[in-house]
Amino acid sequence: MNRLALALLGAAFLAWSADACRECHSALDGNLGSPAKTYDADIHGRRGFSCHDCHGGDPNKAELHGPMKVRRTTVAALCARCHSNADLMHKFNPRPRVDQHTQFLTSVHGKRLAAGDEAAATCIDCHGVHGILPVKDPRSPTHPLKLPDTCSRCHSHSARMAKYKIGTGQYADYRQSVHWHALEQRGDLSAPSCASCHGNHGAAPPQVGSVTAVCGSCHVLLEQLFSKSPHQPVFSMMSEGACTICHGNHKVEKPTPAMLSGATSACVQCHEPDTKGGVAAAEMFTQSKKLSDALDRSDRRLSEARGFGMEVSEAQLKQIEAREQLVKARVAVHTFDLAEFNKPVQEGLTLAAATLQAGDEAMREKDWRRIGLGLSLITILVTIAGLRLAIRRLESNPAAPGEKG
Ligand code: HEC
Ligand code: HEC
Ligand code: HEC
Ligand code: HEC
Ligand code: HEC
Ligand code: HEC
Ligand code: HEC
Ligand code: HEC
Ligand code: HEC
Numbered sequence: 130m131n132r133l134a135l136a137l138l139g140a141a142f143l144a145w146s147a148d149a150c151r152e153c154h155s156a157l158d159g160n161l162g163s164p165a166k167t168y169d170a171d172i173h174g175r176r177g178f179s180c181h182d183c184h185g186g187d188p189n190k191a192e193l194h195g196p197m198k199v200r201r202t203t204v205a206a207l208c209a210r211c212h213s214n215a216d217l218m219h220k221f222n223p224r225p226r227v228d229q230h231t232q233f234l235t236s237v238h239g240k241r242l243a244a245g246d247e248a249a250a251t252c253i254d255c256h257g258v259h260g261i262l263p264v265k266d267p268r269s270p271t272h273p274l275k276l277p278d279t280c281s282r283c284h285s286h287s288a289r290m291a292k293y294k295i296g297t298g299q300y301a302d303y304r305q306s307v308h309w310h311a312l313e314q315r316g317d318l319s320a321p322s323c324a325s326c327h328g329n330h331g332a333a334p335p336q337v338g339s340v341t342a343v344c345g346s347c348h349v350l351l352e353q354l355f356s357k358s359p360h361q362p363v364f365s366m367m368s369e370g371a372c373t374i375c376h377g378n379h380k381v382e383k384p385t386p387a388m389l390s391g392a393t394s395a396c397v398q399c400h401e402p403d404t405k406g407g408v409a410a411a412e413m414f415t416q417s418k419k420l421s422d423a424l425d426r427s428d429r430r431l432s433e434a435r436g437f438g439m440e441v442s443e444a445q446l447k448q449i450e451a452r453e454q455l456v457k458a459r460v461a462v463h464t465f466d467l468a469e470f471n472k473p474v475q476e477g478l479t480l481a482a483a484t485l486q487a488g489d490e491a492m493r494e495k496d497w498r499r500i501g502l503g504l505s506l507i508t509i510l511v512t513i514a515g516l517r518l519a520i521r522r523l524e525s526n527p528a529a530p531g532e533k534g
Pocket of ligand 2: 149150151153154157161180181184185186187188190191192193194195196197198199
């Protein structure tokens, strides 16, 4: 299309439309046309804003215009014109947040951009442009299930990140974590996505002291126990965060007792086997194994009894209670105090012994019932045999006198 044709086209559009920008751009191809074509879904379009609200210019003029390109380094300030304006935002939302830009300026992204580094994330890298959706929309790139992909466009891109000192494995690691599994497979939106730990706009690694607080914001009880443990004063001086020393940050795996013993133990990094900490670790492992073995044994016995139709529902309820003690013990690890750890273990062992006994009794009762059943069968058989014999005797015996009919 040449310039004259475009101008004519524009004039024609303006005849029936009040928004020359949208109409003229809708007729253009590629990058010039797509903004207008995707704009119908955009939250700003739906709230009555148009192209000129961000780009400037006059929407009543159906003519070609000078440069309107937005530079990456000015995007945040452009968005902030409205999003940091409480009066304006209040017209659309009774309780709007207007801190995105100020937060953003404190983030590593914001600081890098302010220093002229265009590789760092700005508003449109996370939210998109010309098709910006409400953040709660499941199709939005900021939705918890989409966010890891959004961040990984840069953070897993080794060429883009080459000039920085940080790795590019966060996404791959996170995708193997219990957190991503809970989020993706169970749809558990209380599990963390990238921004739950790093913040939406203040995206920065949690600082040393605050890593425990980040994990503790969800794992409240564990943090409370840990903060009273003998580890707290020492770990808080280390360069890593407390929880992540044992659990890692992105690749948090399902904890198992193997964390307490053997080559993959989290404790051997610091404790020799013959020190108090090393002995405690070994003992926690042994006790935990003892309890889970006892629980398995009771489980087997009870399901065996049930298989024979025995009534063991009360014992099975108790068994649930016993299993809860194992969960409590896993939590009590974080006191790093053997006596505290052993409390739920002992309670669990007592309960497991009782449920095993209930299973044994049910099995014994089953045996007695069998014997009883056998005995009555024998009695019946003997009786039948006796009757048969009596009948045969009657038949083979010629009629007794006086009974002839
Ligand atoms: C919420 C603010 C906002 C609105 C509303 C908006 N834009 Fe944009 N637009 C931007 C920003 C920011 C960029 C720079 C994007 C970049 O660097 O990738 C941009 C870039 C563009 C570009 C350049 C595309 C390219 O790839 O070179 C065009 C063309 C454009 N906008 C047209 C429009 C049209 C037409 C409308 C109305 C339908 C519109 N914009 C509405 C913020 C907006
Ligand atoms: C008559 C058609 C027409 C109208 C009306 C029009 N544009 Fe454009 N616009 C174009 C063309 C053609 C280009 C490409 C210009 C170029 O490459 O030199 C363009 C480029 C742009 C760009 C890309 C950035 C740049 O400077 O290269 C933006 C942003 C943009 N227009 C926004 C708007 C806005 C906002 C309005 C309304 C105020 C508007 N346009 C009205 C035809 C139009
Ligand atoms: C590094 C990615 C990222 C950047 C950069 C970013 N945001 Fe966000 N933004 C998010 C996430 C994630 C959410 C929250 C999504 C949710 O609540 O599910 C969010 C939420 C929002 C919201 C909804 C209200 C709120 O605060 O929760 C607005 C408005 C917003 N951002 C605007 C902006 C603006 C303006 C900028 C630039 C100054 C910006 N964002 C930069 C990721 C980002
Ligand atoms: C002209 C004013 C204006 C400009 C400029 C503007 N916005 Fe908005 N934006 C709004 C309004 C008004 C809403 C609707 C708020 C609502 O309904 O709660 C909104 C909504 C949003 C939402 C959805 C918020 C939510 O709660 O789900 C996001 C994300 C967003 N804008 C991002 C941006 C980005 C990124 C830019 C810059 C490229 C930008 N905005 C520029 C006015 C503006
Ligand atoms: C447009 C590319 C881009 C996107 C998208 C992006 N980032 Fe970044 N991010 C960067 C760059 C570049 C740096 C600067 C690296 C540095 O200075 O070490 C950075 C720095 C960071 C840092 C600080 C790292 C450090 O220790 O210095 C964190 C944390 C971070 N980003 C998290 C996120 C999260 C979470 C998201 C998604 C919500 C995200 N980023 C999206 C490019 C991006
Ligand atoms: C469960 C919390 C959590 C989640 C979820 C999480 N991070 Fe992190 N992230 C951390 C912690 C903790 C650190 C390390 C901070 C420290 O040691 O000071 C970190 C560090 C980083 C860094 C700095 C460089 C590095 O590797 O040390 C980047 C970049 C980063 N995370 C990006 C991401 C991205 C992208 C996602 C989503 C795919 C994500 N994070 C998800 C907690 C989390
Ligand atoms: C936004 C809340 C949130 C944050 C922040 C968070 N977690 Fe989680 N975490 C969860 C949820 C939800 C689960 C899934 C629980 C389940 O499996 O039922 C979980 C599971 C776990 C598990 C596995 C528990 C199990 O029994 O399988 C561990 C270990 C864990 N998180 C450690 C951490 C660490 C370490 C951090 C900090 C780096 C952290 N979490 C940050 C919510 C969070
Ligand atoms: C010194 C190492 C260490 C530290 C520090 C540590 N944990 Fe653990 N964590 C463990 C061990 C060991 C287990 C139990 C493994 C087992 O027996 O299955 C565990 C189990 C867990 C579980 C699973 C509990 C359950 O219900 O099954 C979660 C969740 C957890 N830790 C979160 C945290 C959080 C949050 C922090 C920081 C406040 C933290 N951990 C600090 C070693 C540690
Ligand atoms: C990063 C190093 C580190 C790791 C990993 C670690 N500890 Fe410790 N632990 C310490 C330090 C340092 C002390 C304090 C020693 C002291 O006060 O003598 C301590 C103290 C203890 C104590 C109290 C001992 C006493 O003297 O009262 C116990 C119990 C303990 N740790 C158990 C464990 C267990 C179990 C694990 C693995 C799940 C573990 N620790 C992992 C460094 C560590």
